[in-house]
Amino acid sequence: MIARTLIVILTGLLLASASSRAQESLITYKSLSPELALDLARAALADCRRRGYQVAVAVVDRFGVAQVMLRDRFAGPHTPSTASGKAWTAATFRTNTTELYAISQPGMMQAAIRNLPGAIIIGGGIIIESGGSLVGAVGVSGAPGGDADDGCAKAGIAAIQDKLDF
Numbered sequence: 001m002i003a004r005t006l007i008v009i010l011t012g013l014l015l016a017s018a019s020s021r022a023q024e025s026l027i028t029y030k031s032l033s034p035e036l037a038l039d040l041a042r043a044a045l046a047d048c049r050r051r052g053y054q055v056a057v058a059v060v061d062r063f064g065v066a067q068v069m070l071r072d073r074f075a076g077p078h079t080p081s082t083a084s085g086k087a088w089t090a091a092t093f094r095t096n097t098t099e100l101y102a103i104s105q106p107g108m109m110q111a112a113i114r115n116l117p118g119a120i121i122i123g124g125g126i127i128i129e130s131g132g133s134l135v136g137a138v139g140v141s142g143a144p145g146g147d148a149d150d151g152c153a154k155a156g157i158a159a160i161q162d163k164l165d166f
């Protein structure tokens with residue numbers, strides 16, 4: 001009888017331990033829906049149009065994988081790849097590209113990141129956060145300078161901020 005009780009207790013402990021380890025092995029994270037990513041891209045494009053800029057806008061998920069790409073009719077042929085690169089860079093470094101530009105000047109400790117394949121270290125790549133968690137990034141290319149690209153990207157995020165804050 002005592003042996004049987006011990007076996008039941010040990011079995012219960014083993015199952016509880018396995019369940020706990022399984023939960024520690026899995027992670028959960030927030031992700032932008034395709035519809036929300038498209039809303040963001042449309043809002044950023046609209047803001048740039050209001051300012052008179054023809055741009056491309058890219059939205060990537062938290063891993064830097066493309067979700068949306070929009071290119072205005074007269075945006076340069078280089079703008080889609082540049083916008084995607086800015087968004088990828090912001091997402092994978094978890095930092096806005098304007099900040100990366102500032103900390104990667106020649107002679108600075110992080111200067112070598114400018115030489116990494118695919119990294120676009122100019123303004124226009126902005127991270128997207130929800131409740132303190134990175135959910136993606138947006139990249140804008142084609143406005144006259146990184147500051148203007150940043151402005152359009154931030155306007156796109158502002159347009160969906162209420163949906164990010166829930």
